Amino acid sequence: MELAQLQDHELLSIFMIREAIDHDKIDANQIPDKKQLYQEIRNRYLNEFPNTNPSLELLELYLRKKGRYPLLNALIKRELNKLVLPQQIEGETLDETDSFFFHNMKALLPVMKKQGAVVLQDLMEKEETMKEKIQVKLPYHQLQQYIIELLTELDPTLEYVDFYLQSLADEYIIYIQKEDDLKKRSIIEKLGLYQYGISIASFPMNCCIEIDGQPYLIMEQKNMLDDFSTFFHEFAHYYSKSKKAKNQKPSNSLAEYFSITYEFYTFMFLRKKGYSKEVLEQMQQPRNQNTYAIGTKLFDLFYYMSTYIEKGSITEEGEIQRQEELIKIQRETFTKEYLEVLETEAPECFHPVLSANLSCDLCIEGLIKNQFSHWYYEYPYLVGQVLATKTIELIQKNQFSIGELKKMMENADFLDPYDVFVKLGFSVEDIGLCSVVKREKTTNQKAKLKLNLQKTVDKN
Numbered sequence: 385m386e387l388a389q390l391q392d393h394e395l396l397s398i399f400m401i402r403e404a405i406d407h408d409k410i411d412a413n414q415i416p417d418k419k420q421l422y423q424e425i426r427n428r429y430l431n432e433f434p435n436t437n438p439s440l441e442l443l444e445l446y447l448r449k450k451g452r453y454p455l456l457n458a459l460i461k462r463e464l465n466k467l468v469l470p471q472q473i474e475g476e477t478l479d480e481t482d483s484f485f486f487h488n489m490k491a492l493l494p495v496m497k498k499q500g501a502v503v504l505q506d507l508m509e510k511e512e513t514m515k516e517k518i519q520v521k522l523p524y525h526q527l528q529q530y531i532i533e534l535l536t537e538l539d540p541t542l543e544y545v546d547f548y549l550q551s552l553a554d555e556y557i558i559y560i561q562k563e564d565d566l567k568k569r570s571i572i573e574k575l576g577l578y579q580y581g582i583s584i585a586s587f588p589m590n591c592c593i594e595i596d597g598q599p600y601l602i603m604e605q606k607n608m609l610d611d612f613s614t615f616f617h618e619f620a621h622y623y624s625k626s627k628k629a630k631n632q633k634p635s636n637s638l639a640e641y642f643s644i645t646y647e648f649y650t651f652m653f654l655r656k657k658g659y660s661k662e663v664l665e666q667m668q669q670p671r672n673q674n675t676y677a678i679g680t681k682l683f684d685l686f687y688y689m690s691t692y693i694e695k696g697s698i699t700e701e702g703e704i705q706r707q708e709e710l711i712k713i714q715r716e717t718f719t720k721e722y723l724e725v726l727e728t729e730a731p732e733c734f735h736p737v738l739s740a741n742l743s744c745d746l747c748i749e750g751l752i753k754n755q756f757s758h759w760y761y762e763y764p765y766l767v768g769q770v771l772a773t774k775t776i777e778l779i780q781k782n783q784f785s786i787g788e789l790k791k792m793m794e795n796a797d798f799l800d801p802y803d804v805f806v807k808l809g810f811s812v813e814d815i816g817l818c819s820v821v822k823r824e825k826t827t828n829q830k831a832k833l834k835l836n837l838q839k840t841v842d843k844n
């Protein structure tokens with residue numbers, strides 16, 4: 385049997401052998417199928433290279449060479465099916481709200497990469513100056529004063545302020561000190577958080593969770609200036625969750641957009657309050673670091689996913705060619721000094737075959753380790769920051785009103801991310817974005833997508 389003809393689960397088990405080898409856990413009684421597969425692979429290797437006694441390392445290299453691309457294709461197909469087939473991920477049912485991402489992966493990739501480059505440049509420029517972290521205190525009463533002030537600025541009708549005060553009174557918004565285990569315990573018991581697997585040790589901090597349809601904003605209060613931007617990030621989640629229809633939720637692509645916009649808005653507010661540029665830049669660092677880390681981790685995955693949709697499979701030749709092009713771009717873009725450092729420290733970056741295999745292997749390992757698709761929850765931060773940055777830019781130029789943003793938050797369940805891109809003045813045609821398939825059509829669409837995926841996979 386050729387490796388390429390193996391089923392998903394068999395391919396997965398082959399890769400799992402490595403872990404078993406690593407941990408010396410090949411036990412015939414516990415994992416008979418793996419033991420058998422291991423023997424088969426060993427025999428196949430011996431057929432191809434007789435008179436050798438393959439070491440585990442050699443077997444693994446052989447295994448990767450034979451299995452790398454079939455396995456990558458199988459895993460990518462599995463991830464894509466999560467977007468088109470109704471199924472559960474960590475207790476949430478994915479639905480048609482994800483079709484925007486499914487149809488626009490390829491178009492979004494350069495947009496997100498451009499953002500990654502901006503963020504990286506910013507991080508590099510500030511690396512030196514940011515070494516000394518400036519600690520700025522913000523006691524509780526002052527935090528409350530700022531919150532009320534900004535809520536009033538964001539919504540002069542005072543609906544936000546009323547809503548905030550009522551939520552505090554109802555204990556839907558809860559402040560908690562980091563060391564206050566007593567209060568944590570009482571909240572866990574009151575909200576029945578144990579059934580969600582939440583304990584004092586894993587108590588969620590700075591989050592907005594929904595329990596029986598009621599959102600709760602839980603805020604770890606550190607008495608530092610960051611509390612203020614953290615609060616507004618979570619407040620946007622809390623407000624839009626309170627406004628949404630039951631069982632509805634906004635497109636995954638918009639899940640972080642409003643929150644990051646409010647978070648960024650707090651920096652403008654604090655600037656007016658007289659906080660220094662350095663302090664505010666420092667406050668933005670964690671968001672940029674996070675965005676950069678997520679981006680570098682996910683770009684190859686999204687590239688593979690969009691290639692799979694477009695071409696039906698990811699091939700080794702195609703990947704080597706892509707790396708050749710990337711290397712050419714690197715040589716043209718980077719400075720001579722930087723290229724020298726890169727060539728000494730990471731020579732594989734300039735070897736098309738090695739770098740193609742490396743990104744393939746990294747992606748495989750990531751997908752196997754994250755069975756529950758962390759990328760699905762991390763991607764909204766990438767697109768969210770793109771949209772938020774643009775929104776703040778327009779607000780500063782008086783080309784977009786903060787009231788408009790509030791209206792969007794209230795109707796987020798029915799918002800097509802495509803329309804948001806249009807509203808913010810992105811040239812959707814140049815980017816190549818397309819609109820989300822209308823909700824009523826999605827059942828048919830899903831069936832069609834499923835069929836297409838099936839067809840393309842069968843070709844392999």
Ligand SMILES: [Zn+2]
Nearest residue numbers: 617621640643
């Ligand atoms: Zn968030």
